[in-house]
Amino acid sequence: MTAEPTTEGFTRILVATDFSPASEGAWLVARRLAGRLGAEIVILHVLVEAPLFSEGPFTKKHARSVFEAARAWVEKTLGEWVATATTAGVPARWTVRTGVPYKEIVVAAESERPDLIVMGTQGRGGLDRALLGSVAEKVIRLAPCPVLTVRETG
């Protein structure tokens, strides 16, 4: 089967990760899809710098060091993911943004112009149904492109 490019083909896939089990599934799906479709992957993580409790004039420096440590870990991990994909012959790069996750994912999609966003979702039914009012649902509503949501178990 040859994957010839079509006008509606996917040449760039944005995968948003928060390192949850569901988003690891999204990463796997993105890698396999990109491999099959000959697409490039952009991995995005959004850092949430929530104000820490007891953050004040004396602890600000400490809070900063926590954020910096988080950022360093994220950059190192994403670097490894990119290496995995590139080794497998899938062009990939990463980007990190800071802010409210769903907004930053939409902003990233507007600037990167991917043909597809892949992301994980908790997607609960039953009593927890209201919880799908999550990041994924907001991204689907606001994103300029199709969104593929992947379950933890998928």
Place this chain on the structure above:
Amino acid sequence: MYKHILIPTDGSALSEVAVRQGVALARSLGASTTAIAVTPTFRTLAAEPMMITDTAEQYEKDCKALAARYLGSVMTAATAGGVPYTGLHVIHDSPYEAIIEAAKKSQCDLIVMASHGRKGVAALVLGSETTKVLTHSKIPVLVCR
């Protein structure tokens, strides 16, 4: 990768976008497609004007014709792309349940659907059926808009 893609359609302009995208993806992945159109069951006390004026037989016939038209456009796209195609017309009051059941029964591994269908008015609101599919589906869902 995905081998069997389920494409729900209600004949709306947006679901045509999902049809195109779903078929294109199936073509690139070498997957087959199943399209599904869901129409509500006949009721004597009904919201659909078609049901009030029609007999159950006539209503069923009209629904079949409508579904055949919706599915026809998927078949055309699939055939043009050389993608294996199956059409399903399901009579069910709850489209999302019918969609999820069909995905299970046909062993689909991906659902490609529009962000909203006929009932969707505002572009910023996710369609009710799409939201329900997203909430209840165990398999991945690709939402087009």
